[in-house]
Amino acid sequence: MSLPPPIKKKLGRIFEPKSISFSKEDLLCYSYDATGESHLPDVVVFPTTAEEISLTLKLANESGFPVIPRGGGSGFTGGTLPVSGGVVISTQRMTSISIDQENLVADVGSGLLTGDLQDEVEELGLFYPPDPTSVKFSTIGGNIAENAGGPRAVKYGTTRDYVLGLEVVLPNGDIVRTGVKTAKGVVGYDLTRLLVGSEGTLGIITKAFLRLIPKPKEKALMYAVFGDLASAADVVSTIIREKITPSTLEFIDGASIRCAEEYVSTGIKSGAEAVLLIETDGTLKSVEDSTALIKKICQENKVLEFRVAKDKKEIKDLWKLRKNLSPALYKIKPTKINEDIVVPRSMLTSLVTGVQEIAEARGVLIVSFGHAGDGNIHVNVMIDKDDPDEAKRGAEAVSDVFDLTLSLGGTISGEHGVGVTKAPYLSRELSSSLLSVMRGIKDVLDPKGILNPGKIFLSPSNKEN
Numbered sequence: 208m209s210l211p212p213p214i215k216k217k218l219g220r221i222f223e224p225k226s227i228s229f230s231k232e233d234l235l236c237y238s239y240d241a242t243g244e245s246h247l248p249d250v251v252v253f254p255t256t257a258e259e260i261s262l263t264l265k266l267a268n269e270s271g272f273p274v275i276p277r278g279g280g281s282g283f284t285g286g287t288l289p290v291s292g293g294v295v296i297s298t299q300r301m302t303s304i305s306i307d308q309e310n311l312v313a314d315v316g317s318g319l320l321t322g323d324l325q326d327e328v329e330e331l332g333l334f335y336p337p338d339p340t341s342v343k344f345s346t347i348g349g350n351i352a353e354n355a356g357g358p359r360a361v362k363y364g365t366t367r368d369y370v371l372g373l374e375v376v377l378p379n380g381d382i383v384r385t386g387v388k389t390a391k392g393v394v395g396y397d398l399t400r401l402l403v404g405s406e407g408t409l410g411i412i413t414k415a416f417l418r419l420i421p422k423p424k425e426k427a428l429m430y431a432v433f434g435d436l437a438s439a440a441d442v443v444s445t446i447i448r449e450k451i452t453p454s455t456l457e458f459i460d461g462a463s464i465r466c467a468e469e470y471v472s473t474g475i476k477s478g479a480e481a482v483l484l485i486e487t488d489g490t491l492k493s494v495e496d497s498t499a500l501i502k503k504i505c506q507e508n509k510v511l512e513f514r515v516a517k518d519k520k521e522i523k524d525l526w527k528l529r530k531n532l533s534p535a536l537y538k539i540k541p542t543k544i545n546e547d548i549v550v551p552r553s554m555l556t557s558l559v560t561g562v563q564e565i566a567e568a569r570g571v572l573i574v575s576f577g578h579a580g581d582g583n584i585h586v587n588v589m590i591d592k593d594d595p596d597e598a599k600r601g602a603e604a605v606s607d608v609f610d611l612t613l614s615l616g617g618t619i620s621g622e623h624g625v626g627v628t629k630a631p632y633l634s635r636e637l638s639s640s641l642l643s644v645m646r647g648i649k650d651v652l653d654p655k656g657i658l659n660p661g662k663i664f665l666s667p668s669n670k671e672n
C-alpha cells in the first residue's frame with residue numbers, strides 16, 4: 208500500500224522534521240534485514256518518546272496503515288521487513304541507560320545496542336549475560352522481541368531470563384508498564400513473558416528493566432578439534448551428561464572453519480571436520496576443575512587437538528573466528544538459508560548425521576555451526592537463489608531439516624523466531640488449538656491488525672498455519 212498524502216501530513220505533525228523521513232535513500236536503509244530480502248516502507252520515523260509512538264499507533268488504527276517496529280535490522284527471519292509498506296518505527300534514538308547498582312537492575316531504552324549495555328555494566332563489575340553474536344549491532348528491544356540467545360545461553364539462559372518488566376506501547380496506542388523492577392513479582396498475568404519473543408506483533412517496547420548479576424571472576428576458553436562431526440557431538444552430549452555447565456559450548460563444522468579462517472588465522476589443524484569452542488567461568492578452582500574434566504572427555508572421544516587459549520589475543524582471535532562465521536559463508540554460495548533449529552542435547556549426533564544425509568539426498572551443501580550446548584545448531588543451506596533448480600532443492604532440504612528436527616523432539620527455532628520465513632512451517636510444530644489461542648491473543652490486542660502484519664501468522668485469514 209502507499210500512504211496517502213493527508214496521512215503523511217498527519218505523521219509530519221507528530222514528529223519534528225529531523226525525526227521523520229520519506230526520502231528514497233532513507234527508506235532503502237530501513238527496507239531489509241539479515242534475510243537479504245527488501246521491502247520499501249512509505250515512511251521511517253525516529254521517535255525519542257513513547258508518546259510519539261502512541262500517537263502513530265492511534266493514527267494507524269484510524270487510517271489502517273501498517274506499523275513495523277525496527278531495532279538494528281539484524282533479524283534472520285524477516286521480522287522487521289515492511290512486507291506491505293507502512294511506517295517503520297526505528298528505535299535507534301531511544302538509547303537511555305541507567306543502572307541501579309543497589310538493586311542490580313538496568314533501566315534502558317529499547318534502541319540501546321546490547322553490546323553497549325554489556326560494556327557499561329562490566330565496568331561496574333556487573334554482568335548482563337545474553338550475548339547474541341550480533342551484540343555490536345542488535346538492540347535490547349530487538350533481542351527482547353526475538354528472545355535472543357547466544358553462546359552464553361547454555362549456562363545463563365536467554366534474554367527472557369533477564370527481563371523483569373517493560374514499558375510498551377500497545378497496538379491501540381496505550382502506554383503500559385508490565386512486570387516489576389523488584390527481584391520478584393506475581394500480580395496478574397505475566398504479560399512481560401508474553402511480550403518477550405512476540406516479534407513486534409503485540410506491542411512496541413520502549414523501555415526495559417533488566418536483571419543484572421555479578422560478573423564472574425575467572426574464565427578459560429578451550430578449543431578442541433575433531434576429524435569427524437559425530438565425535439564432537441558425542442563430546443557435547445557427554446559434557447552435559449556429566450553435569451558440567453560450561454558458559455559457552457559452541458560447535459563449528461569443517462566447511463565453516465575453512466571459510467572463516469580467511470578472515471582470521473587461528474592455526475587450527477587442517478583436516479578438522481569439527482571444532483568445539485568451550486568456555487567455563489566462575490571461581491579459579493571451579494574453572495580449573497571443569498577445564499580438566501572437559502579435556503579428559505575430549506581425549507576419550509578422538510580429539511585431534513585440545514588447547515586452552517593462553518592469552519587475551521588468542522581468546523579474541525577465537526571469538527573473532529566464531530563471530531565471522533555467518534558472513535564468511537557467503538564465499539561458498541551467494542544465498543544462505545540459516546535455520547536455527549534446536550534438539551534435545553542427547554540427540555545432537557543424530558541431528559548432525561541426519562543433516563548430512565539430507566544434504567546428500569537433495570544435492571545441496573549444508574554447513575552447520577552454533578550453540579551446541581543448547582542443542583541449538585545453525586544449519587545453513589547454501590544455494591544460489593537465482594538457480595531455480597538449486598533454489599527448489601534448497602527449499603526441500605529446509606523442509607526435511609525441520610521434519611528431522613521435530614522427529615527428534617526439537618523445535619524449528621531456538622532464537623531467530625518465526626517472522627516471515629518460518630511462518631509456513633508453524634503448523635508442523637504447533638497444534639491447531641494452540642495456533643487459534645495465539646491468533647486470539649493477537650486479535651484482542653490488535654483487532655485491526657496494524658502492528659507488524661504478515662509476521663508469525665501467514666495472514667490473518669489464513670488458517671493453515
Ligand SMILES: Cc1cc2nc3c(=O)[nH]c(=O)nc-3n(C[C@H](O)[C@H](O)[C@H](O)COP(=O)(O)OP(=O)(O)OC[C@H]3O[C@@H](n4cnc5c(N)ncnc54)[C@H](O)[C@@H]3O)c2cc1C
Pocket residue numbers: 240241275276277278279280281282283285286287298317318338339340341344345346347348349350351352353354355356357358406407408410411412413533534622623659662
Ligand atoms: C551475524 C549475526 C549473528 C547473529 N547471532 C545471533 C545469536 O547468536 N543469537 C540470536 O538470538 N540471534 C542472533 N542473530 C539474529 C539477530 O541479531 C537477533 O534476532 C536480534 O535479536 C535482532 O535484534 P535487532 O535489534 O537487530 O532487531 P530487528 O532485526 O530490527 O527486529 C527483529 C524483530 O524485533 C522486532 N522489534 C525490534 N525492536 C522492537 C521493539 N522495540 N519493540 C517491539 N518489537 C521490536 C521487529 O519488529 C522484528 O520482528 C544474529 C544476526 C546476525 C546478522
